[in-house]
Amino acid sequence: MPWFYIDEQGLVQKTVVQKSSGYEAMDEGGMGMANQMNFSPAKLQDEKTACWLLQAVTFKT
DSSP states (O other), X not given: OEEEEEOTTSBEEEXXXXXXXXXXXXXXXXXXXXXXXXXXXXXXXXXXXXXXXXXXXXXOO
16 A cells, blocks of 8 residues: 655655555556546645545556
């Protein structure tokens, strides 16, 4: 499972593997898809803020 660092605009700026799938190519694929993701920015007291998000990634064939 990758951790995503989401900036104040909702864009993924950094990814870190929290738990490996056991296959390097799958781990890289899970982290690589982060570049295609957009999120609503997190808010703290009505102000946009950066945050870390743990996101499960499921591969289907």
